[in-house]
Amino acid sequence: MQDAHSEPTRDTNGKTKSTARRGRPVGDHKAKQAVLLKAAIAVIAKEGYAGASLRKVAKQAGYTTGAVTYYFANKEAMITAVAENLFDEFHALLEAGREHADLKAILEQWLEWTRTEDDAWLVLFQLLAHARHEPAFANILQQRYAGFRQIFTSILESGQSQGRIRRDIPADLLADQISAISDGWMMMFPLEPERFEPHRVQTLLDAAITMISPYPASGD
Amino acid sequence: MQDAHSEPTRDTNGKTKSTARRGRPVGDHKAKQAVLLKAAIAVIAKEGYAGASLRKVAKQAGYTTGAVTYYFANKEAMITAVAENLFDEFHALLEAGREHADLKAILEQWLEWTRTEDDAWLVLFQLLAHARHEPAFANILQQRYAGFRQIFTSILESGQSQGRIRRDIPADLLADQISAISDGWMMMFPLEPERFEPHRVQTLLDAAITMISPYPASGD
Amino acid sequence: MQDAHSEPTRDTNGKTKSTARRGRPVGDHKAKQAVLLKAAIAVIAKEGYAGASLRKVAKQAGYTTGAVTYYFANKEAMITAVAENLFDEFHALLEAGREHADLKAILEQWLEWTRTEDDAWLVLFQLLAHARHEPAFANILQQRYAGFRQIFTSILESGQSQGRIRRDIPADLLADQISAISDGWMMMFPLEPERFEPHRVQTLLDAAITMISPYPASGD
Amino acid sequence: MQDAHSEPTRDTNGKTKSTARRGRPVGDHKAKQAVLLKAAIAVIAKEGYAGASLRKVAKQAGYTTGAVTYYFANKEAMITAVAENLFDEFHALLEAGREHADLKAILEQWLEWTRTEDDAWLVLFQLLAHARHEPAFANILQQRYAGFRQIFTSILESGQSQGRIRRDIPADLLADQISAISDGWMMMFPLEPERFEPHRVQTLLDAAITMISPYPASGD
DNA sequence: CATGAATGAGGTTTCATTCAT
DNA sequence: AATGAATGAAACCTCATTCAT
Structure with a gap:
């Protein structure tokens, strides 16, 4: 599916301006968020809304529990x-x-x-x-x-x-x-x-x- | 809909302070089941499926948790x-x-x-x-x-x-x-x-x- | 198995003296108790002590919940x-x-x-x-x-x-x-x-x- | 055996009054698991298998219910x-x-x-x-x-x-x-x-x- | 006598969330 | 930036027990 940039209204600051990767990896944030999003979709589809927990999403994405709440406030x-x-x-x-x-x-x-x-x-x-x-x-x-x-x-x-x-x-x-x-x-x-x-x-x-x-x- | 006391047969004397009503009650099964059903409908309508818990249904009907699982196996x-x-x-x-x-x-x-x-x-x-x-x-x-x-x-x-x-x-x-x-x-x-x-x-x-x-x- | 009278130390009063059945059926008590006992044994054997509930015993015997607590105080x-x-x-x-x-x-x-x-x-x-x-x-x-x-x-x-x-x-x-x-x-x-x-x-x-x-x- | 506070690393300052300790703690996994294991043994010994609940184990170890199920899946x-x-x-x-x-x-x-x-x-x-x-x-x-x-x-x-x-x-x-x-x-x-x-x-x-x-x- | 409706405590488990590291 | 240990509330459910009928 589309990568992280299918969502146009986010992140208006210039952090991503330089395409040359310098220092700490930049842009991973969006990418990881997209991975989690995809996982969330898969989980909701399989388990329904009521059965979709952050834990399951984390597992589905191969991430940790903390990661999910790190990338999404809520x-x-x-x-x-x-x-x-x-x-x-x-x-x-x-x-x-x-x-x-x-x-x-x-x-x-x-x-x-x-x-x-x-x-x-x-x-x-x-x-x-x-x-x-x-x-x-x-x-x-x-x-x-x-x-x-x-x-x-x-x-x-x-x-x-x-x-x-x-x-x-x-x-x-x-x-x-x-x-x-x-x-x-x-x-x-x-x-x-x-x-x-x-x-x-x-x-x-x-x-x-x-x-x-x-x-x-x-x-x- | 009706608030928690839509069920009128409860607790007509002051005895219940420490010893709640026990023993074989008056009402008939079908009627009480209907009361609980109505409560369930009200709760689901208000809180959605995911938010509808047996506890809330019990409270809404003015019953105890146990009563709900008594009338409905599950x-x-x-x-x-x-x-x-x-x-x-x-x-x-x-x-x-x-x-x-x-x-x-x-x-x-x-x-x-x-x-x-x-x-x-x-x-x-x-x-x-x-x-x-x-x-x-x-x-x-x-x-x-x-x-x-x-x-x-x-x-x-x-x-x-x-x-x-x-x-x-x-x-x-x-x-x-x-x-x-x-x-x-x-x-x-x-x-x-x-x-x-x-x-x-x-x-x-x-x-x-x-x-x-x-x-x-x-x-x- | 042996009927209710395998247990000799109980009931020393004379209620059972007259073998001719008069009035309300007598002796049922012991018989039913024995049935429940047997059911209890079956349940404990199948489910273990921890899993043996009065409810299951009642069901196994084909009795009501109340019956069990009626025949056994506890x-x-x-x-x-x-x-x-x-x-x-x-x-x-x-x-x-x-x-x-x-x-x-x-x-x-x-x-x-x-x-x-x-x-x-x-x-x-x-x-x-x-x-x-x-x-x-x-x-x-x-x-x-x-x-x-x-x-x-x-x-x-x-x-x-x-x-x-x-x-x-x-x-x-x-x-x-x-x-x-x-x-x-x-x-x-x-x-x-x-x-x-x-x-x-x-x-x-x-x-x-x-x-x-x-x-x-x-x-x- | 040791009473509930056999685990010494807990709560060394007064902060915990209203906000219980959260976040990533110090101790290592194995050690805490061992503490819980010991608590479980103590509880089972005292109350028997049937009487041993996760709640009691948690209390005995000075942990919360959630901690027990965190360390043991089941x-x-x-x-x-x-x-x-x-x-x-x-x-x-x-x-x-x-x-x-x-x-x-x-x-x-x-x-x-x-x-x-x-x-x-x-x-x-x-x-x-x-x-x-x-x-x-x-x-x-x-x-x-x-x-x-x-x-x-x-x-x-x-x-x-x-x-x-x-x-x-x-x-x-x-x-x-x-x-x-x-x-x-x-x-x-x-x-x-x-x-x-x-x-x-x-x-x-x-x-x-x-x-x-x-x-x-x-x-x- | 015997029933079964109802209770309420307690069981296991899952969960969103927090936060020291 | 990310982790994951720990929390504590709340979920569903089962149970022994009581008691009006």
């Missing part, structure tokens, strides 16, 4: 970092798709992603379930989701202006519906994997697209 | 009982709605329910997130969900034959989409309550109905 | 009753053997007994290990053991006077050694059953007899 | 460590005695040991009683005991070749008998200490030696 800080990381990935996906303004392509890419990095959605869902009880985290989530829906909306709007998306429902409502459907699938996917084999997923996706498309001339 | 047994309970309520709702075969009415009733017993959905979502790690529980869930989708499907089928539901998408796929949308809303509701105020919910609902309805003659 | 009372019961059996064995004054026969019978009712020794050993921490119980044990050693001694004495037992060691010391050997075997038997298959036990027994027998004329 | 791990420790001591004793090939000396040393470190045998017996229900532990025990018997056998064999041990019974059987007698004494010692005062023990020991010695020329 358990919540770690969880938050995990969430930011995942959202960043998803955001990149969306942005890439926005250029083509093709919703179907985006959803397909998204499905592809969930298949490749299947841990991601598992974890995201776990975190979502606990956001309500970690206010700081809930905040992050709201903002991210708002951003996603906005992108969706803009894509749908351009789709409407091109006649590829039905116009009788406002774009923001459609974005909400699509977003909800995606979430709903994500929610069920880990529970009933057999209901989400590739072929059926394609069918579901087609049906969703049909639901937000204008009716063909013939109508029904 | 924590998992308790959780399972909670889930069954909630599913039963939802099932009743669905069955009642099936008679009218009116999807919109059903969804509205459901929204009404989530508003009245707001804990229910909160809890269900929490449980869903943990089902993956409690196989026995996951099983229950699958069966229940399958049942719900089947009812949805039959309602949609009759809607299709009456011309109130679009026919270009098979009923079972529509049922899946509706189910996913509901889940998606349920997922976001606790995180962004302001996005789900009554008026907006009505709008969302209308949009969803529109998406599964046949196009008006005029079309777009 | 857990310790139950344990004590179990011990008395086992000692009674062993005492009967010894007494039967005393008549023949044949130590070898006694030991063989004893081995036979341990093989038939293998739970007995397992349990006795478990109880022994805990006697030190239950003074009342330790007391019983001392008295019983003293009795056994006395019988052993008297048998050995008569053996000595008949020239079948060596005379260079006082009978009471020999009794102690034999007693210790038996205990030692009992101690190891559950741990290394393969070391105590019938044939080897016979060999061990013969060796023990040889050790307390006078030397043959030839000597070594 | 209760069983702790028990096992205790057993290994005791067996090691006993093994050292035996090995020391093997050089002289003098069984009587060994037994006397052993008796001396049981008198000095009286907890040792008490504990060993407690553990023995529970070995049957902890298979991993039973395994350790079997191997150790087998080793002990082998040493006994070799000593007895050399005794036989020197004419100090009777030859009409194979050495391995004699070893078994001696082993059983030791175990039998160990079993009764905590229950009837008055039967095992030094003088009588000496007498018992002499009798045992006589039983495995060749008959004097005169015979009886």
Whole structure:
């Protein structure tokens, strides 16, 4: 996966300016943090949020107990970092798709992603379930989701202006519906994997697209 | 919800100062179990699954820790009982709605329910997130969900034959989409309550109905 | 196994005098107690002392929790009753053997007994290990053991006077050694059953007899 | 034995009033583990296996509950460590005695040991009683005991070749008998200490030696 | 007589966190 | 910069015991 720099908002000071390594190793911090992050994702995916302890994360990463609390002030800080990381990935996906303004392509890419990095959605869902009880985290989530829906909306709007998306429902409502459907699938996917084999997923996706498309001339 | 003393039969005299109530009590098993169930729901809603401990449930119900494990063999047994309970309520709702075969009415009733017993959905979502790690529980869930989708499907089928539901998408796929949308809303509701105020919910609902309805003659 | 009346020292009042059953069923008490005793033995044998709970005993007997504490004032009372019961059996064995004054026969019978009712020794050993921490119980044990050693001694004495037992060691010391050997075997038997298959036990027994027998004329 | 403060490195200043000692401490792992081991032995000796809780061990050592489970993964791990420790001591004793090939000396040393470190045998017996229900532990025990018997056998064999041990019974059987007698004494010692005062023990020991010695020329 | 609901202490274990090194 | 020993609270659960029915 992306290395430590997938997370752009951190570390604004100049410590890393000189690429020539002098004195004590620099930059390890971010790298190690990324390793721990990955371990955290793996642990949450396997054990669920409730079963994910800092100890297990440390072990999974091959680090010591102290290291985890050294790199993350808190358990919540770690969880938050995990969430930011995942959202960043998803955001990149969306942005890439926005250029083509093709919703179907985006959803397909998204499905592809969930298949490749299947841990991601598992974890995201776990975190979502606990956001309500970690206010700081809930905040992050709201903002991210708002951003996603906005992108969706803009894509749908351009789709409407091109006649590829039905116009009788406002774009923001459609974005909400699509977003909800995606979430709903994500929610069920880990529970009933057999209901989400590739072929059926394609069918579901087609049906969703049909639901937000204008009716063909013939109508029904 | 009710605070710790929602259970009224306790400690009516002053004797309990040093010797707590012992021996065979009056109430019947089912009733007390229901009290504990309700307490469990309240706790899970407030603290989330990960934060819901038997201790807290006991305290919430005004019982001792031992009492909880007396009525429920396990924590998992308790959780399972909670889930069954909630599913039963939802099932009743669905069955009642099936008679009218009116999807919109059903969804509205459901929204009404989530508003009245707001804990229910909160809890269900929490449980869903943990089902993956409690196989026995996951099983229950699958069966229940399958049942719900089947009812949805039959309602949609009759809607299709009456011309109130679009026919270009098979009923079972529509049922899946509706189910996913509901889940998606349920997922976001606790995180962004302001996005789900009554008026907006009505709008969302209308949009969803529109998406599964046949196009008006005029079309777009 | 013997029914409730294997235990002769209890209930000296006349409640049971009339064999004709009148009014409320009498004698059930003893019978049920015996059932519970048997269950207790089974549980201790299977789970060890530390793992033997009144609950498990109740379940094993098919009784309720309350029944156990109804028939036995205490857990310790139950344990004590179990011990008395086992000692009674062993005492009967010894007494039967005393008549023949044949130590070898006694030991063989004893081995036979341990093989038939293998739970007995397992349990006795478990109880022994805990006697030190239950003074009342330790007391019983001392008295019983003293009795056994006395019988052993008297048998050995008569053996000595008949020239079948060596005379260079006082009978009471020999009794102690034999007693210790038996205990030692009992101690190891559950741990290394393969070391105590019938044939080897016979060999061990013969060796023990040889050790307390006078030397043959030839000597070594 | 030593009371709770046998561990001297603790709390040398008054700071600990409200904030207990935290962070990386000085002592070395092995030493602290040994302290806890000793505490465990003391507790088991006093309270028996069934009554020995990790909490009590922690208190006895002056540590916290968490410390105990930090040094021993499990209760069983702790028990096992205790057993290994005791067996090691006993093994050292035996090995020391093997050089002289003098069984009587060994037994006397052993008796001396049981008198000095009286907890040792008490504990060993407690553990023995529970070995049957902890298979991993039973395994350790079997191997150790087998080793002990082998040493006994070799000593007895050399005794036989020197004419100090009777030859009409194979050495391995004699070893078994001696082993059983030791175990039998160990079993009764905590229950009837008055039967095992030094003088009588000496007498018992002499009798045992006589039983495995060749008959004097005169015979009886 | 006999039950079984309920207690509350105590068991083992896991955990996030701290901090001397 | 990193460690890992140690903490202490809290988790789940089991248990002997009591006593209204």
